[in-house]
Amino acid sequence: MKAKIIGVGSNLPKKVVTNADLEKIVETNDEWIKTRTGICERRVTDYDTSTSDLAIKAAEKALQAAKLDPEKLDLIIVGTTSSDYLFPSTACILQSKLGAKNAAAFDVSAACAGFNFALTTATQYIENGTYQNVLVVGADTLTKYLDWTDRGTCILFGDAAGAVVLTQSSDDSGVLASWLKAEGQLGDNLIMPGGGSRDPEQRHGRFITMNGKEVFKFAVRVLEESIKAVLQKANLEIKDVNLLIPHQANTRIIDHVSKKMGLAKEKVFVNLHKYGNTSAASIPLALDEALAAGQIKKGDLVILSGFGAGLTCGANAIRW
């Protein structure tokens, strides 16, 4: 039995912050940001909007597209590292707000790879017959954890949510293979040191700190590794891929890997110029846009690959 995506939805905050806006608050410029990252603008939530607020609308849209009543959901998994609270989980907040009274619910923490980890987990429950309908969400509001005086991080991130509804597949379509990886020994390179049990009073601050160069090296290495590994698991080759949707972090990472792997530009989806790095939301948001743009057709092989804090990486090969 395979797990198949039957509905996709996404949601973005309205407020746009351009590179020109950032020039007014840190020593940076539009040219540097564009050439070093590919980002032109990003969306930022207001103070009163939480991750679950963004996620609920993305989930509603995905359920609508799937024509599925929330009461039919068996499970909700949210990939996030900016949950509303330490507990309860964002998935439980969604379960309540959606009225998905028959669903179990939990979050997974794999930062920007969170959607791939959540999708892979959901797939197992469907493949082994435990559950029939699962809602998988990737949602983050990392701009709330940015030091707006640190030009190495504040230019990169944006907020968003994306969601998919998975169900049992009765044909050849669905998730063909999944591949996950963690390199915890590299974890200090991208960390939110304050607010957890090691530092509940946030003496080490409440901001994301990142060693950009090390994360960049990891990303380039594992993006390629993950695509090769998931294709090998599915018994397919790079020439079979119709569309790669990589985590939208930096066009230099995406271009380098696509070129090295011989993937033509039109086979690689990129929307990060509009939204920056939206963490766990990046892949479902891109998937939603790719579908709306008619870039995915029935029978296509779509590869999703995400990487981020942990450090983590995950990929899924999907027959549409």
Ligand code: UT7
């Ligand atoms: O989901 C995973 C999340 N993280 C990532 O994907 C991040 C991966 N890393 C990156 O994308 C890149 O490392 C960055 C975009 C963060 C930085 O690009 P870089 O090419 O690695 O730049 P760098 O840190 O080596 O800095 C080069 C220069 C430095 O100046 P000097 O020392 O050469 O004079 C920086 O101080 O650029 C300077 N710089 C900036 N200049 C203008 C760094 N940030 C900025 C900035 N504006 N925003």
